[in-house]
Amino acid sequence: MKLTDLTASMAAEKIKKREISVIELTKAYLERIDELNGTIGAYITVCAEQALRQAESVQKKLDSGEDILPLAGIPAGLKDNICTKDVKTTCASKMLDNFLPPYDATVTKKLSESDVIVLGKLNMDEFAMGSSNENSWYMPVKNPLDHERVPGGSSGGAAAAVASHMSCFALGSDTGGSIRQPASFCGVVGLKPTYGAVSRFGLIAFASSLDQIGPITKDVVDCAMVMNIIAGHDPLDSTSVDINYPDYTTFLNNDVKGLRIGLPKEYFGSGLHEEVKEKILDAVKAYESYGAIIEEVSLPFTEYAIPAYYIISSAEASSNLARYDGIKYGYRAKEYSDIIDLYKKTRSEGFGTEVKRRIMLGTYALSSGYYDAYYKKALKVRRLIFEDFQKAYQKVDVILGPTSPATAFKLGEKTANPLEMYLGDIYTVSVNIAGLCAISLSCGFDSKGLPIGMQLIGKPFDEGTLIRAAYTYESNTGKSGVTNCGI
Amino acid sequence: MxxxxxxxxxxxxxxxxxxxxxxxxxxxxxxxxxxxxxxxxxxxxxxxxxxxxxxxxxxxxxxxxxxxxxxxxxxxxxxxxxxxxxxxxxxxxxxxxxxxxxxxxxxxxxxxxxxxxxxxxxxxxxxxxxxxxxxxxxxxxxxxxxxxxxxxxxxxxxxxxxxxxxxxxxxxxxxxxxxxxxxxxxxxxxxxxxxxxxxxxxxxxxxxxxxxxxxxxxxxxxxxxxxxxxxxxxxxxxxxxxxxxxxxxxxxxxxxxxxxxxxxxxxxxxxxxxxxxxxxxxxxxxxxKIRSSIPELPDERRKRFIAEYGIPAYDAAFITGSKPLADFFEAAAKESKNAKAISNWIMGDVMKKLNDTGLEPLDMPIKPESLSRLVSLIDENVISGKIAKQVFEIMWDTGEDPADIVEKEGLKVVTDTEEIRSIVIQVISANPKSVEDYKSGKTKAIGFLVGQIMRETKGKADPQAVNRLLKEELDKL
Amino acid sequence: MAITKEDIERLADLARLNLTPEEIEKLTGDMETIINYSMNKLNELNTDDVLPMEHVLPISNVFREDICEKSFDREEILKNAPEKAEGCFLVPKVVE
Incomplete structure (x- = not known):
């Protein structure tokens, strides 16, 4: 077994027992990146020197007998929309190709305080807009399991890096499924925390009321350990919730007896591919055999989630992305006649097609005369979707369904038709609209050998139950984690 | 239209x-x-x-x-x-x-x-x-x-x-x-x-x-x-x-x-x-909690100034229109027996200075206590009103205490009658034409003579004494 | 609802984007498809009695105390500026 095959918890254990050193583990990952990144394209920036320096200092701490934190010395990657002081943070956009943040995101700070080794910055769809990672200005990311296929998006680099063992774990961001869908496509574990559980300070905003940072990991144990580092109240984020956050590892129990699992009938309708449906229903049966109680629930407003999502997220994005104007940072057009020309040329040359499309859509939704019919209407539907879940949670503890209607598709397959691409987010966007938490984990493979992701959706701030349910499944089937993927 | x-x-x-x-x-x-x-x-x-x-x-x-x-x-x-x-x-x-x-x-x-x-x-x-x-x-x-x-x-x-x-x-x-x-x-x-x-x-x-x-x-x-x-x-x-x-x-x-x-x-x-x-x-x-943090507002303060300090309604309205001015007035008037004089100074010389220099009342270079001492110096007949204007200028430029200025510059009123009398006599003998005018009933001439005496004393002579002594000396002629 | 080329041009101007004729063409079609799909869908619902949901979190009054903190070094603030001079960001002359 290679060092890079180890999960974070396993590697941490070996580090603590002095079976491996932080330096050799970090080097192993850097070598793996050297070997694979050219093909997969998971990293935009690799911080080899910084990572090795950090590894040495953590190893020194360890050698001096200091108590070390649970994930000390574990190498990880960050999605390139999470600010890292003096390390290029690009959002995979030409617009921010040369941007050096003068500050660290709160999660970046937390990782470094936990002595996690930052290997580099991970590829993504430009400004997190996309479901295939084909919208990166740098290069599309390839699915490590099939290089002709997409890894999903927008945290495609993060999922591919973890799946191909180029990082032990990664942090992604999820606005409408951007952690869960790529996790599902690449066969790894991805958690989208409850809105307000993880600080957004330093996460370059796409849609402020939906964005949330979360872990992408090799297994559920790692997911709980990373959550222990990143969850918590941050006074720098007004939407960060000030409550007591649990030790998520205490939920790593192989026990779902009496857990009420809801199956929303709307999640098993016509759009769902047969093979995916089959494997999800197998997982349901497995849960039943572990002692869970399965109930059908209804989320009647599911079909309205996609239009509501695209209106709300694009509206917020049109405002959030207005600051990229060529004055303070980032790209600036070379020639211009006046300030307005500077704005227009800079933004037209600096943004890619999908970003421009969303800015246009959002501008439309907020513009005078359309606000009530589009934006306000979408906010009303948001409440209906929110209440849908509230009602369901009176009956059940978690909701189970597919993460995505199908497995990874081929590069270029959906780029011509944006609406078709958007419709693939049907099972994930509702979670962001309602501010809930959800985890995606692998529950088998289709006939092409592509991983299928199942999604467990939890009540607000009930990540613990998700971790317990996911851990139970993983413990009994051993199916999750790419250690089985044979890469 | x-x-x-x-x-x-x-x-x-x-x-x-x-x-x-x-x-x-x-x-x-x-x-x-x-x-x-x-x-x-x-x-x-x-x-x-x-x-x-x-x-x-x-x-x-x-x-x-x-x-x-x-x-x-x-x-x-x-x-x-x-x-x-x-x-x-x-x-x-x-x-x-x-x-x-x-x-x-x-x-x-x-x-x-x-x-x-x-x-x-x-x-x-x-x-x-x-x-x-x-x-x-x-x-x-x-x-x-x-x-x-x-x-x-x-x-x-x-x-x-x-x-x-x-x-x-x-x-x-x-x-x-x-x-x-x-x-x-x-x-x-x-x-x-x-x-x-x-x-x-x-x-x-x-x-x-x-x-x-x-x-x-x-x-x-x-x-x-x-x-x-x-x-x-x-x-x-x-x-x-x-x-x-x-x-x-x-x-x-x-x-x-x-x-x-x-x-x-x-x-x-x-x-x-x-x-x-x-x-x-x-x-x-x-x-x-916020309501209780609001201090007295201008309308209430105006009414209180009229009642408490006995200044005219016009003065009170003018001064309370600006909080720094009103604060300044109140601090000065508290120390003084002559609130009206304080308000006159504020509406007159102080405002003129502020306008000329473009300063905000908040940045005024003189302290309220100094203004109230200046008023006392006049009221106690230590300096004349005219000299007071000179002292005020120095106060504005240097921020010094008016009493110190008066002392340093030697601006005290001359009350020594013998000293004044000798100047009176000197002025009378130097201006025979005016004396003649006065004697022939042109009482205006006395103003000119007073002016001459004040000039000789650089404005420091007690004007009452000057008037009394001048009449005495003229009557002697 | 039809989205016209003029609509797209007006929006592009509001969003400070220059679009090529091809982009306008493509966007007019894409936007019409997306907007019509969205509106037709959402309009199936009567939401007259539903309050818009601005925040999913039931929290309010998140404040900071009025305390000064050290500002950043100017070099840090300006280091990413495409053009700067005399401690300022530089822009083409703005007419008022």
Whole structure:
């Protein structure tokens, strides 16, 4: 077994027992990146020197007998929309190709305080807009399991890096499924925390009321350990919730007896591919055999989630992305006649097609005369979707369904038709609209050998139950984690 | 035809908080460009705002002082537009749910009292500053002012003359000063006004088309802009022209307004609720706490000054119009037996000095105790009124105590009758013509002789003694 | 509802984007498809009695105390600026 095959918890254990050193583990990952990144394209920036320096200092701490934190010395990657002081943070956009943040995101700070080794910055769809990672200005990311296929998006680099063992774990961001869908496509574990559980300070905003940072990991144990580092109240984020956050590892129990699992009938309708449906229903049966109680629930407003999502997220994005104007940072057009020309040329040359499309859509939704019919209407539907879940949670503890209607598709397959691409987010966007938490984990493979992701959706701030349910499944089937993927 | 002018104001006041509205940078005026900045107020990617609690409290204080209803629930919204002084390309402001609404202030013009309605008061952030290069090719952007908290006060179109506008503006300014909500330093841009103005034939119900004159930052400019714009609109109508609804800028030097090229042609600000900030809920307990922090307001203080210090109503109104002046008066009058003299000094020499130097009352270089000692020196006949003016000048320039100045400069009244008498005799013998005039009944001549004596004594001779001794000596002749 | 080329041009201007004729063509079609799909869908619902949901979190009054913190070094604020001079960001002359 290679060092890079180890999960974070396993590697941490070996580090603590002095079976491996932080330096050799970090080097192993850097070598793996050297070997694979050219093909997969998971990293935009690799911080080899910084990572090795950090590894040495953590190893020194360890050698001096200091108590070390649970994930000390574990190498990880960050999605390139999470600010890292003096390390290029690009959002995979030409617009921010040369941007050096003068500050660290709160999660970046937390990782470094936990002595996690930052290997580099991970590829993504430009400004997190996309479901295939084909919208990166740098290069599309390839699915490590099939290089002709997409890894999903927008945290495609993060999922591919973890799946191909180029990082032990990664942090992604999820606005409408951007952690869960790529996790599902690449066969790894991805958690989208409850809105307000993880600080957004330093996460370059796409849609402020939906964005949330979360872990992408090799297994559920790692997911709980990373959550222990990143969850918590941050006074720098007004939407960060000030409550007591649990030790998520205490939920790593192989026990779902009496857990009420809801199956929303709307999640098993016509759009769902047969093979995916089959494997999800197998997982349901497995849960039943572990002692869970399965109930059908209804989320009647599911079909309205996609239009509501695209209106709300694009509206917020049109405002959030207005600051990229060529004055303070980032790209600036070379020639211009006046300030307005500077704005227009800079933004037209600096943004890619999908970003421009969303800015246009959002501008439309907020513009005078359309606000009530589009934006306000979408906010009303948001409440209906929110209440849908509230009602369901009176009956059940978690909701189970597919993460995505199908497995990874081929590069270029959906780029011509944006609406078709958007419709693939049907099972994930509702979670962001309602501010809930959800985890995606692998529950088998289709006939092409592509991983299928199942999604467990939890009540607000009930990540613990998700971790317990996911851990139970993983413990009994051993199916999750790419250690089985044979890469 | 007779016309009626209809005026409403939008006033921006910078709040006197220590830190900015959404970050911990200082609000201090000045400083090298871009040194009062951080990633938050310069709109770097990834940053988030957190609302300064004092901003809410100050805005509510202003609202209560202006008789507004305070919203128990309000929210902040984004106003989207591109401009280089606005780093996020949106201004965080309040749109449909402002913190305060439906207030009024009473003003008094030509003896009659009038209520001016206040539509709303909301919180928002200030923008940065553009410095234009002389070459005319580039502008420099300084974000120090970016994120300084503001309140915007919007009035009803209730004013009908520049006198009413002046009275309202000064009333509002004094209230903001009294409540310590803003330092109201107009030359630093802490307080500025936009004027909305239309005219209509007298008796007509409907409003005429209005224009907006932006960014006026002195009372004089506001008054002149109102009068100038009213004249312009009337003359357009008189020539059967049409008023265009537009934004204009007032050139105070030329005394005329000109049309601004629209910077945001479509003016579609695409307001929407700020997702990065939570709603503001002001409950009764918090409201009571803020209410109890409001000090005595100008109207109450005016009445108290009349009763307590026995100064005339006019003086009291003038002095309480400015909180720093009123504070200065009160501190000086408390130490003095002659409050009226203090108020005379303030309305006279002090105001003249402030006007000449362009200083704000808050930055006055003399202490109230010094003024009250100066008044005592006059009342106790240690110096003459004329000498006192000289002492005041020195006090203003050096900040020294008046008694010390009098001592150092030897300005005490000469009361030694023998010394005065010898000068009287000297002046009489040097001016035989005037003496002759006096003897022949031209009593005016005595004034000339007194003047000569005062000149000889450099104004220090006790005038009563001079008069008495001069008469005695003349009668001897 | 039909989205016209003029609508797209007006929006592009508001969003400060220059679009090529091809982009306008493509966007007009894409936007019409997306907007019509969204609106037709959402309009199936009567939401007259539903309050818009601005925040999913039931929290309010998140404040910071009025305390000054050290500002950043100017070099840090300006280091990413495409053009700067004399401690300022530089832009082409802005006419007022």
């Amino acid at each position: 007779e016309y009626e002018v209809v005026i409403g104001l939008e006033i921006h006041a910078e709040l006197d908080t220590r830190s900015k509205i959404y970050c911990g940078c200082t609000t201090e005026f000045g400083g090298e460009p871009n040194t009062h900045c951080c990633p938050i107020c310069t709109g770097m990617p990834g940053v988030l705002p957190v609302l300064n609690k004092t901003v809410v409290e100050y805005a509510v204080r202003a609202g209560l002082a202006a008789n507004c209803a305070i919203s128990s629930f309000s929210k902040q919204d984004r106003k989207n537009y591109f401009y280089p002084d606005l780093p996020k390309a949106y201004q965080t402001s309040q749109y449909d749910l402002p913190l305060c609404k439906n207030g009024y202030l009473e003003i008094e013009v030509d003896g009659s009292v009038k209520k001016i309605g206040i539509t709303r008061i909301h919180i928002e952030e200030d923008a940065g500053k553009l410095i234009h290069d002389e070459s005319g090719k580039v502008s420099y952007v300084d974000y120090n002012r970016c994120g300084v908290p503001l309140i915007e006060i919007v009035t009803e179109p209730d004013m009908r003359s520049s006198a009413e506008v002046k009275a309202f503006f000064e009333k509002l300014k004094s209230i903001l000063e009294y409540t310590s909500v803003s330092d109201c330093k107009m030359q630093e841009g802490s307080l500025r006004a936009d004027v909305n103005l239309s005219v209509r034939p007298k008796g007509q119900k409907e409003f005429g088309t209005r224009t907006e004159i932006k960014n006026l930052n002195s009372v004089r400019a506001i008054v002149r802009a109102v009068d100038g714009e009213a004249r312009r609109q009337i003359s357009v109508l008189e020539r059967n022209g049409v008023i265009v609804q537009e934004t204009r800028r007032w050139d105070d030097e030329k005394g005329e307004s000109y049309s601004m090229r629209d910077k945001e042609e479509a003016h579609d600000y695409r307001y929407f609720p700020e997702p990065d900030l939570t709603p503001v809920v002001v409950d009764e307990a918090w409201l009571d």
